[in-house]
Amino acid sequence: MTETHPPFSTTASAPPMRQPRRPSAATLAALLADLTPLLGDRITTAPGILEQHGHDESWHHPAAPDAVCFPHSTQEVSRVIRACSHHNIAVIPYGVGTSIEGQIIAERGGLCVDLSRMNAIVEVRAEDLDATVQPGVTRTQLNHHLRATGLFFSVDPGADASMGGMASTRASGTNTVRYGTMRENVLSLTVVMADGRIVQTGGRARKSAAGYDLTHLMIGAEGTLGIITELTVKLHGLPEAISSATVAFDDVAGAVNTVIASIQCGLPLARIELLDALAMKAVNQYSRLTHGEKPTLFLEFHGTHAGVREQAKAFAELCQDFGGSDFAWATLEEDRQTLWQARHDAAYAAKQLRPGMEFWATDICVPISRLAECIAATQLDVQATGLTAPLLGHVGDGNFHLVVIFDRDNQDELETLAAFNQRLVARALAAGGTCTGEHGVGIGKREYMASEHGDGWEVMRSIKQALDPQGIMNPGKLV
Amino acid sequence: MTETHPPFSTTASAPPMRQPRRPSAATLAALLADLTPLLGDRITTAPGILEQHGHDESWHHPAAPDAVCFPHSTQEVSRVIRACSHHNIAVIPYGVGTSIEGQIIAERGGLCVDLSRMNAIVEVRAEDLDATVQPGVTRTQLNHHLRATGLFFSVDPGADASMGGMASTRASGTNTVRYGTMRENVLSLTVVMADGRIVQTGGRARKSAAGYDLTHLMIGAEGTLGIITELTVKLHGLPEAISSATVAFDDVAGAVNTVIASIQCGLPLARIELLDALAMKAVNQYSRLTHGEKPTLFLEFHGTHAGVREQAKAFAELCQDFGGSDFAWATLEEDRQTLWQARHDAAYAAKQLRPGMEFWATDICVPISRLAECIAATQLDVQATGLTAPLLGHVGDGNFHLVVIFDRDNQDELETLAAFNQRLVARALAAGGTCTGEHGVGIGKREYMASEHGDGWEVMRSIKQALDPQGIMNPGKLV
Numbered sequence: 001m002t003e004t005h006p007p008f009s010t011t012a013s014a015p016p017m018r019q020p021r022r023p024s025a026a027t028l029a030a031l032l033a034d035l036t037p038l039l040g041d042r043i044t045t046a047p048g049i050l051e052q053h054g055h056d057e058s059w060h061h062p063a064a065p066d067a068v069c070f071p072h073s074t075q076e077v078s079r080v081i082r083a084c085s086h087h088n089i090a091v092i093p094y095g096v097g098t099s100i101e102g103q104i105i106a107e108r109g110g111l112c113v114d115l116s117r118m119n120a121i122v123e124v125r126a127e128d129l130d131a132t133v134q135p136g137v138t139r140t141q142l143n144h145h146l147r148a149t150g151l152f153f154s155v156d157p158g159a160d161a162s163m164g165g166m167a168s169t170r171a172s173g174t175n176t177v178r179y180g181t182m183r184e185n186v187l188s189l190t191v192v193m194a195d196g197r198i199v200q201t202g203g204r205a206r207k208s209a210a211g212y213d214l215t216h217l218m219i220g221a222e223g224t225l226g227i228i229t230e231l232t233v234k235l236h237g238l239p240e241a242i243s244s245a246t247v248a249f250d251d252v253a254g255a256v257n258t259v260i261a262s263i264q265c266g267l268p269l270a271r272i273e274l275l276d277a278l279a280m281k282a283v284n285q286y287s288r289l290t291h292g293e294k295p296t297l298f299l300e301f302h303g304t305h306a307g308v309r310e311q312a313k314a315f316a317e318l319c320q321d322f323g324g325s326d327f328a329w330a331t332l333e334e335d336r337q338t339l340w341q342a343r344h345d346a347a348y349a350a351k352q353l354r355p356g357m358e359f360w361a362t363d364i365c366v367p368i369s370r371l372a373e374c375i376a377a378t379q380l381d382v383q384a385t386g387l388t389a390p391l392l393g394h395v396g397d398g399n400f401h402l403v404v405i406f407d408r409d410n411q412d413e414l415e416t417l418a419a420f421n422q423r424l425v426a427r428a429l430a431a432g433g434t435c436t437g438e439h440g441v442g443i444g445k446r447e448y449m450a451s452e453h454g455d456g457w458e459v460m461r462s463i464k465q466a467l468d469p470q471g472i473m474n475p476g477k478l479v
Numbered sequence: 480m481t482e483t484h485p486p487f488s489t490t491a492s493a494p495p496m497r498q499p500r501r502p503s504a505a506t507l508a509a510l511l512a513d514l515t516p517l518l519g520d521r522i523t524t525a526p527g528i529l530e531q532h533g534h535d536e537s538w539h540h541p542a543a544p545d546a547v548c549f550p551h552s553t554q555e556v557s558r559v560i561r562a563c564s565h566h567n568i569a570v571i572p573y574g575v576g577t578s579i580e581g582q583i584i585a586e587r588g589g590l591c592v593d594l595s596r597m598n599a600i601v602e603v604r605a606e607d608l609d610a611t612v613q614p615g616v617t618r619t620q621l622n623h624h625l626r627a628t629g630l631f632f633s634v635d636p637g638a639d640a641s642m643g644g645m646a647s648t649r650a651s652g653t654n655t656v657r658y659g660t661m662r663e664n665v666l667s668l669t670v671v672m673a674d675g676r677i678v679q680t681g682g683r684a685r686k687s688a689a690g691y692d693l694t695h696l697m698i699g700a701e702g703t704l705g706i707i708t709e710l711t712v713k714l715h716g717l718p719e720a721i722s723s724a725t726v727a728f729d730d731v732a733g734a735v736n737t738v739i740a741s742i743q744c745g746l747p748l749a750r751i752e753l754l755d756a757l758a759m760k761a762v763n764q765y766s767r768l769t770h771g772e773k774p775t776l777f778l779e780f781h782g783t784h785a786g787v788r789e790q791a792k793a794f795a796e797l798c799q800d801f802g803g804s805d806f807a808w809a810t811l812e813e814d815r816q817t818l819w820q821a822r823h824d825a826a827y828a829a830k831q832l833r834p835g836m837e838f839w840a841t842d843i844c845v846p847i848s849r850l851a852e853c854i855a856a857t858q859l860d861v862q863a864t865g866l867t868a869p870l871l872g873h874v875g876d877g878n879f880h881l882v883v884i885f886d887r888d889n890q891d892e893l894e895t896l897a898a899f900n901q902r903l904v905a906r907a908l909a910a911g912g913t914c915t916g917e918h919g920v921g922i923g924k925r926e927y928m929a930s931e932h933g934d935g936w937e938v939m940r941s942i943k944q945a946l947d948p949q950g951i952m953n954p955g956k957l958v
Contacts, residue, residue: 201935208844219692221691266718303786435689454679456693463945463946
């Protein structure tokens with residue numbers, strides 16, 4: 001082959017991303033004049049509301065939008081985005097503000113679209129094991145609604161997040177190992193695109209080979225390609241029997257190796273979570289529990305009565321091989337709720353290890369075979385830096401978190417923390433993993449996208465460019 | 480809101496798709512001159528080879544490419560695509576030619592990239608339950624290779640398709656109800672884009688929230704966005720116990736309602752397949768079996784010995800409610816193989832119902848609650864038209880096929896068939912389903928894309944435009 005064709009000579013390579021500027025007072029006034037007839041007092045510039053919408057649960061510096069609106073329908077969202085497009089103003093979707101990588105911070109100002117009033121459960125189709133909801137519905141709201149059906153929605157991040165936010169950040173939780181993340185649990189979406197077009201992605205059939213997978217393109221796009229205004233999600237049948245347990249280990253390696261062995265031998269665990277000794281100390285304090293302050297697995301089996309017994313027996317045998325002890329079983333619903341609420345509150349619990357300080361949560365995910373070494377290296381790194389950083393996570397997925405409790409006013413500590421995070425991500429990527437398993441990119445993991453994705457990063461930017469040429473959709477996030 | 484912003488005024492609406500023309504003799508000669516130094520006799524214009532690469536297993540009219548090449552590596556594919564881009568020549572990826580909607584037919588001529596020599600199993604990582612393979616590896620080749628590991632690759636379309644082709648058409652098969660389609664079983668891909676760039680999508684971590692989901696964008700894209708040159712797929716542990724059965728029903732409704740009830744009550748079926756009376760007749764003849772010629776379910780349970788027994792008992796009770804009889808259990812490996820081979824050969828078997836005729840396979844997929852009415856209406860339609868059209872399918876997913884045996888020389892029959900297919904698709908879409916559950920779009924289902932996807936169809940075209948501005952990647956398929 002002659003080398004007269006330079007590599008990629010024909011590439012329409014992605015130009016620098018366009019981003020809107022923070023709007024001038026006149027532009028903002030024009031936007032408000034356009035939208036007030038539609039929204040009335042559901043669009044506002046009240047300082048308290050702006051401030052409230054300028055931060056999430058992350059450590060990232062807040063930045064308030066210039067206005068906040070509260071649409072009631074897909075049609076209203078479409079008209080809002082068309083107006084923002086006309087005035088070249090940034091659009092930031094907002095659910096309940098529980099993101100942890102700054103996904104809703106308005107770095108470029110603009111209009112925050114608060115979807116919390118679009119919180120109707122549109123339809124539950126028990127016969128198809130699916131439900132259609134508006135994006136402001138929270139996961140506990142949906143499960144509360146489902147009580148009488150014998151069904152549940154499985155994805156459970158720590159916070160009581162909104163369904164739209166969970167889809168947008170490709171969220172997961174404690175039972176992903178069995179039921180999957182949002183990626184596996186969303187069947188279809190209604191999305192308002194950057195030009196106001198309303199697009200229905202996917203359908204209610206359980207599978208389809210008809211065209212590009214726009215549903216999965218929108219899941220995890222963090223509002224940078226459009227705003228999700230309706231979701232159809234899979235539901236699962238409540239199992240006949242559930243059995244939860246905690247089991248303590250002398251060291252983290254024993255706990256992790258138990259998890260790896262149980263995954264590799266195909267035990268159908270519904271949940272398997274690790275908390276290290278420091279995380280257990282925090283959880284005990286916060287949730288008034290009396291577990292031993294040792295590395296501990298929280299786990300759960302779902303199935304028939306006989307099946308759960310079989311699984312529990314097999315797991316207990318594995319534990320013995322790796323030094324597990326102090327098995328505490330919880331089969332009563334109330335005890336199980338207490339156990340898992342404590343797990344879900346672990347990040348908040350960690351914060352009380354250093355009262356008055358802030359928490360900074362990060363997560364990575366690696367192939368299961370690399371999990372033990374990755375956790376071991378990370379714990380050595382924590383010791384070496386002296387950070388207060390309980391480790392916990394969804395280890396059945398190869399995913400773990402550190403909740404670093406830090407002093408924002410201490411510049412040395414901030415620098416130590418930033419360098420620690422870079423080493424953590426580098427370790428994940430070197431192990432064939434990812435810089436974030438479930439928290440998303442937002443503004444916190446942007447800098448790692450190029451090294452994780454290589455030329456794939458340019459492909460993502462080309463897609464963004466094609467679908468949002470003005471760059472108004474949640475600018476500065478992800479791409 | 481003022482209505483001074485016309486809807487979508489700022490849309491960069493997709494211009495008509497560019498497509499390359501069939502190359503002139505001079506252009507083709509220039510391409511060959513460029514690539515022969517790289518590929519030697521692995522690029523050819525031999526008429527027999529061109530003809531062989533101009534058709535798949537579908538009824539669609541063949542069209543041969545102008546040349547065929549047989550690359551050995553991702554790098555070679557990259558150089559091939561760069562040359563095609565330089566000369567503006569169409570690129571058609573080819574696995575083993577088992578597609579059934581004309582996905583590999585070279586309507587615009589061009590260069591067929593036959594990936595069958597890229598058939599190495601790169602690595603099996605039993606500890607992570609994954610494997611990396613080249614695209615020319617077939618599903619049975621992979622499972623043969625895995626024999627000693629206790630693991631298997633689950634996706635099993637009827638044909639012994641290539642892994643690259645299966646990913647490109649978002650294929651599935653008989654055990655999707657338990658293990659998912661290619662969509663759920665591909666972890667990451669290496670893709671050569673339209674400009675020759677080599678992109679790695681996704682990674683080996685079981686989940687990630689890092690950026691747009693390029694893996695799912697490429698799965699089901701039918702080679703229109705790039706060529707898949709490597710895949711990392713999930714493996715599953717072989718279950719401790721497997722039990723297969725067939726059970727006959729007096730009518731299709733009884734069989735379908737049994738499936739619906741078993742899905743709705745959460746029975747963890749590994750496979751549940753329906754063959755109508757005509758399909759059973761064909762299978763009996765072709766595979767020399769002696770089943771009753773009645774609507775029959777083929778099913779399989781995977782689990783522990785106790786679990787499988789529990790499932791079988793629950794299922795048998797359900798069957799009684801819907802008139803199931805003639806339960807035939809197969810627990811011996813050999814009997815199970817015979818049973819499932821017969822199911823996989825059903826399309827070929829159907830062809831013998833009218834010797835000398837051709838088969839024309841179509842598939843739709845609907846929400847499970849709409850399956851019974853959809854099948855009933857379709858069977859009435861078959862009767863009314865007088866077509867020879869056995870019905871079979873993966874009914875646990877709401878997916879079914881018709882294998883119409885037809886006379887290509889009979890224009891009336893062709894018109895009847897085309898009209899029947901349109902009514903079938905219309906019925907699927909009206910039920911909230913899709914025009915194809917697993918066969919893909921190719922050239923056969925293109926006409927239904929706009930009605931299935933609405934404005935989403937334009938979004939797909941915008942993505943195609945952004946990633947393949949010349950339109951050289953498998954032109955005329957899907958978008």
